[in-house]
Amino acid sequence: MTRQWAETIAVPLSRRQWLGASLAGAASSATWLPALAAETENDPQRRRRCILLWMSGGPSQTDTFDLKPGHPNGGPFQEIDTSVPGMRISQHLPRLAKQAQDLVLVRSMSTNEGDHGRATFHLRTGYRPTGPIQYPALGSLLSKELGRDEDELPSFVSIYPYRGANSAAFGSGFLGPIYAPLTVGERAGSAQQGNYDELLKVRNLELPGGVRLAQAGNRSELLSGIDERFLADRPGLPGQSHRTAFHRAQRFMQSAAGKVFNLEEEPAEVREAYGLNAFGQAACWRGGWWSMACRSSKSPSAARPGTRTRPTSTRLRNSAACSIRPGQR
Amino acid sequence: MARGFIESGFDARFLIRALVSSQAYQRSSRQTDPGQDDPTLFARMSLRALSAEQLYDALVQATSPYGSGRGVASTRSEAQRAEFLNAFQGPPGDATQGSTSIVQALTLMNGSLVADATSLERSRTLTAVADAPFMTTAERIETLYLATVSRPPTADELEGLVKYVDDGGAHGRGRAALADVFWSLLNSAEFKINH
Numbered sequence: 203m204t205r206q207w208a209e210t211i212a213v214p215l216s217r218r219q220w221l222g223a224s225l226a227g228a229a230s231s232a233t234w235l236p237a238l239a240a241e242t243e244n245d246p247q248r249r250r251r252c253i254l255l256w257m258s259g260g261p262s263q264t265d266t267f268d269l270k271p272g273h274p275n276g277g278p279f280q281e282i283d284t285s286v287p288g289m290r291i292s293q294h295l296p297r298l299a300k301q302a303q304d305l306v307l308v309r310s311m312s313t314n315e316g317d318h319g320r321a322t323f324h325l326r327t328g329y330r331p332t333g334p335i336q337y338p339a340l341g342s343l344l345s346k347e348l349g350r351d352e353d354e355l356p357s358f359v360s361i362y363p364y365r366g367a368n369s370a371a372f373g374s375g376f377l378g379p380i381y382a383p384l385t386v387g388e389r390a391g392s393a394q395q396g397n398y399d400e401l402l403k404v405r406n407l408e409l410p411g412g413v414r415l416a417q418a419g420n421r422s423e424l425l426s427g428i429d430e431r432f433l434a435d436r437p438g439l440p441g442q443s444h445r446t447a448f449h450r451a452q453r454f455m456q457s458a459a460g461k462v463f464n465l466e467e468e469p470a471e472v473r474e475a476y477g478l479n480a481f482g483q484a485a486c487w488r489g490g491w492w493s494m495a496c497r498s499s500k501s502p503s504a505a506r507p508g509t510r511t512r513p514t515s516t517r518l519r520n521s522a523a524c525s526i527r528p529g530q531r
Numbered sequence: 532m533a534r535g536f537i538e539s540g541f542d543a544r545f546l547i548r549a550l551v552s553s554q555a556y557q558r559s560s561r562q563t564d565p566g567q568d569d570p571t572l573f574a575r576m577s578l579r580a581l582s583a584e585q586l587y588d589a590l591v592q593a594t595s596p597y598g599s600g601r602g603v604a605s606t607r608s609e610a611q612r613a614e615f616l617n618a619f620q621g622p623p624g625d626a627t628q629g630s631t632s633i634v635q636a637l638t639l640m641n642g643s644l645v646a647d648a649t650s651l652e653r654s655r656t657l658t659a660v661a662d663a664p665f666m667t668t669a670e671r672i673e674t675l676y677l678a679t680v681s682r683p684p685t686a687d688e689l690e691g692l693v694k695y696v697d698d699g700g701a702h703g704r705g706r707a708a709l710a711d712v713f714w715s716l717l718n719s720a721e722f723k724i725n726h
Contacts, residue, residue, distance in 0.1 A: 406642045410650075436561060
């Protein structure tokens with residue numbers, strides 16, 4: 203049984219940090235969303251984003267990207283040439299081989315960890331599990347260092363996580379809950395045929411039944427009034443953080459992203475291209491989130507309305523990256 | 532105090548009594564002078580975030596008048612509690628540095644626990660307060676304040692809220708407007724921060 207998950211970290215990254223963050227992924231995501239990427243590149247105010255596909259239980263490197271031909275540890279398959287001279291990958295990835303100019307393969311990394319739980323922690327936090335210190339996952343770290351308070355969308359989103367190997371490797375550790383990921387679809391793996399829509403929803407994002415929009419507006423005004431009076435002469439982090447979180451949550455609810463994005467609205471062929479299983483649908487959700495995040499960012503070139511068709515068509519191309527997932531073997 | 536503790540025969544009750552009756556312990560969290568900024572001087576109490584367990588129990592206590600914290604807990608409430616604790620469990624450490632996440636805010640604003648507590652169909656506290664025929668609007672609001680933040684509203688607060696409830700809020704219905712007041716109190720910093 204293989205489990206994989208995806209997380210999106212919407213923070214500005216330097217190239218170097220980006221490479222560091224994608225080390226843990228099996229493949230570079232540089233082939234993704236080329237049109238959006240080109241558009242973003244020309245924007246001086248651009249935000250960089252990082253997608254990590256965490257393929258727990260994925261296929262071995264000796265079957266995919268590092269075949270070690272002629273070596274006792276080598277795999278049973280043949281190497282093929284790619285579009286990059288000298289970079290050779292598995293015979294079973296012919297379409298990916300044509301896109302190799304956009305890939306970065308890291309074959310030099312090794313660790314001393316032989317246990318799944320410990321290795322998961324090591325790769326996801328950058329530290330080996332030692333003593334009582336709970337190190338934060340990469341996404342939490344990046345959202346602390348690079349996220350902005352005024353962001354409408356949470357800067358760290360974790361989709362369909364499987365924390366079984368080592369749950370500590372998936373949290374914000376000592377950074378605290380404010381940098382914890384927004385987790386979506388935790389139970390997507392238990393989906394019966396077709397109800398991914400329900401399971402891949404942000405929880406508690408909608409107003410509870412019976413509460414209308416105008417009433418919610420009144421409530422938040424009442425709340426602001428009560429909090430202002432109380433916090434006026436009580437400075438301190440818990441109070442500040444309370445207000446920031448509520449304001450951000452309200453903006454999140456009101457933003458186009460909160461209202462518009464819905465897996466059900468994706469065209470059927472897009473969803474099929476991702477694969478009608480929990481991982482594929484999670485990746486599809488992530489694709490939608492990505493385009494949502496691009497549109498809701500303040501950048502005028504990316505926020506242009508009516509560009510829905512473009513992210514959709516480029517997301518179709520993502521299926522190239524998704525097709526390496528072990529679930530299809 | 533060390534001497535007193537030794538003389539009491541290392542009586543923990545003596546120690547706790549002495550600590551809680553000290554002036555340093557009884558400081559208000561209100562800042563009246565910028566000189567109180569340094570927390571090491573104990574010139575004012577620092578705000579402290581409630582732990583996940585404290586917050587959940589406080590919510591249950593404020594919203595279920597018949598003490599559902601006792602007796603055999605239903606499976607549903609156990610699951611609800613576990614889920615709540617999962618979202619609110621902070622890292623161990625200094626509660627004065629406690630922070631709120633967006634997920635936590637969403638859970639309190641829209642989650643089932645507070646939604647049920649502020650529903651005119653399902654909340655026992657709220658319907659009891661809203662339907663009691665012998666209460667004036669001001670008394671209803673005061674009861675909600677006492678149930679949540681354990682103090683009566685100030686005259687200023689009361690005036691504004693009575694007007695809001697009597698005008699009926701968004702729906703022109705006083706009972707729904709009372710639910711809005713209850714919701715705001717349960718989501719307020721005053722409710723969820725130890726002060």
